[in-house]
Amino acid sequence: xxxxxxxxxxxxxxxxxxxxxxxxxxxxxxxxxxxxxxxxxxxxxxxxxxxxxxxxxxxxxxxxxxxxxxxxxxxxxxxxxxxxxxxxxxxxxxxxxxxxxxxxxxxxxxxxxxxxxxxxxxxxxxxxxxxxxxxxxxxxxxxxxxxxxxxxxxxxxxxxxxxxxxxxxxxxxxxxxxxxxxxxxxxxxx
Numbered sequence: 001x002x003x004x005x006x007x008x009x010x011x012x013x014x015x016x017x018x019x020x021x022x023x024x025x026x027x028x029x030x031x032x033x034x035x036x037x038x039x040x041x042x043x044x045x046x047x048x049x050x051x052x053x054x055x056x057x058x059x060x061x062x063x064x065x066x067x068x069x070x071x072x073x074x075x076x077x078x079x080x081x082x083x084x085x086x087x088x089x090x091x092x093x094x095x096x097x098x099x100x101x102x103x104x105x106x107x108x109x110x111x112x113x114x115x116x117x118x119x120x121x122x123x124x125x126x127x128x129x130x131x132x133x134x135x136x137x138x139x140x141x142x143x144x145x146x147x148x149x150x151x152x153x154x155x156x157x158x159x160x161x162x163x164x165x166x167x168x169x170x171x172x173x174x175x176x177x178x179x180x181x182x183x184x185x186x187x188x189x190x
Contacts, residue, residue, distance in 0.1 A: 001074070018021040041065050041074075042155065044186045054163050056081045057094040060148050063135075065189060070142055072189060077115065077135040080126035083128070093125050093132040096164035104160045110140035124164055132166065148188070155188035 043055040062077035076097065080090045099108040114121040115135035122131035145157045162183045 004065060041187060041189045043161070044158070044188055046160075046184040046186060048081045053081050053083065054094070054161070054183075054185045057137075057163065058167075068139070071119070071139055072142065073137065073139045074187075075135070077136050078133060090167065091126045092165040092167040093127070094163050095132050095166055097136055097138065098162040098164075099138065099144060099187075100160040100162060101144065102146050102160065108144045108159075110138055110144075112136055127166065130166065145189075146186075155190060157190070158186040158188045161185050161187045 031157065043050045043052045043058070044050065057076075057078055057080075059077040060080045062075075064075050066073040066075070078089045078094045081094050082091050084090075097112075099110050100106065101108050113136070114133045115137055117123070117134045121133060123134055124130075125132045144159055146160065148156055148158060163185065164183065
C-alpha cells in the first residue's frame with residue numbers, strides 16, 4: 001500500500017527551509033492585522049512586503065510601544081533569531097538597534113538604554129560565552145516617521161532601522177549570504 005503524504009505540510013516545510021525569514025507561513029497573521037494602537041507593531045523587510053528576520057528578535061509578549069504624543073518609546077525584549085541553512089540552524093542575538101534618518105544614510109537622534117532584568121542588563125549569548133543585552137528602551141521623535149503610501153501591511157507609518165547581531169559567533173560568516181546578514185528593516189507602527 002502506498003504511503004500517504006500530507007502535501008500541505010511538505011510544502012510548508014519546503015517554504016520554511018528555503019527562506020525561513022520570509023515568514024510566508026505566518027505572514028498573514030502579522031501583515032494583515034489592524035490594531036488601533038501603537039502596541040501592535042511589526043518589523044518588515046527593507047523592500048518586500050514580508051516580515052524581516054528582525055521581527056523574530058523581539059519577544060512580542062513582553063515588548064511594547066508607548067505613544068508619547070510627539071515621540072514613541074519602544075521597549076524591546078530580545079530573543080535569539082534562527083536561520084536554517086542546509087543541515088544546520090544558525091542562531092544569533094540582536095546586540096544593537098539603530099534608528100536611521102528617512103534616507104537611511106545616517107543615524108537618527110534618539111535616546112537608548114539597556115533594560116534591566118533582575119538587576120542585570122546582560123545575559124549569556126545563544127551562540128557563545130559572550131554577554132548580550134536583555135533588551136532596549138528607545139525613545140525617538142515622530143519626525144523620523146515615514147509614510148507607506150499603499151499601506152499593504154495595515155500600518156501607515158514606519159521607521160528605518162538597522163540591527164547588529166553576533167552571527168559571526170555561530171560560524172556562519174561565509175556560509176550564509178545576504179539574506180541573514182542584511183540588517184536593514186522597517187519598523188511599522190500604527
